[in-house]
């Protein structure tokens with residue numbers, strides 16, 4: 001008999017891993033708000049459509065990212081918040097795994113616009129199912145704006161098991177209040 005074990009392609013591994021981080025629209029909002037807070041934002045706008053099932057737009061006035069960091073932020077285990085094992089014992093940020101954006105990018109269509117204060121132009125990225133289809137310079141305010149469209153569009157089983165809009169909206173408000181009250 002021949003051997004039967006194979007390594008999964010990155011895209012499938014990412015999709016499976018994404019399910020651990022993102023269960024519903026509220027998980028996306030939690031992860032993006034955490035990132036905005038970690039980036040030192042003093043103003044964060046949240047715009048959602050159809051309880052986050054159609055789109056989630058989070059805009060912050062935080063540090064923004066360089067073009068290379070913006071691209072790197074979509075890789076799994078890519079983070080600016082942790083460098084060595086000892087750092088795990090002194091975590092001062094909401095995130096540290098380098099998983100969130102890679103997970104969201106694997107199971108939705110995502111558009112990122114970001115600019116640091118010292119940069120003249122910003123970066124615009126479009127990514128679908130972990131594939132970056134556009135990376136270009138753009139005019140945008142300092143900070144980061146991320147739009148997540150059609151969550152689970154490529155994972156029909158998960159999309160089908162999302163609850164009604166009022167239920168998903170309640171989960172979103174719970175996450176929103178939890179983060180808003182703690183900062």
Ligand SMILES: Nc1ncnc2c1ncn2[C@@H]1O[C@H](COP(=O)(O)OP(=O)(O)OP(=O)(O)O)[C@@H](O)[C@H]1O
Pocket residue numbers: 031034035036038039060062063064065073074078079080081094095096097098099100101102143144
């Ligand atoms: N709104 C933002 N403003 C500035 N930088 C950001 C923003 N969102 C993400 N980043 C950068 O992208 C990196 C990856 O983000 P991601 O959320 O995937 O991982 P993380 O926050 O480091 O860890 P975790 O997976 O636990 O959330 C971050 O470490 C940060 O450097």
Ligand SMILES: [Mg+2]
Pocket residue numbers: 031034035094095096100101
């Ligand atoms: Mg994060």
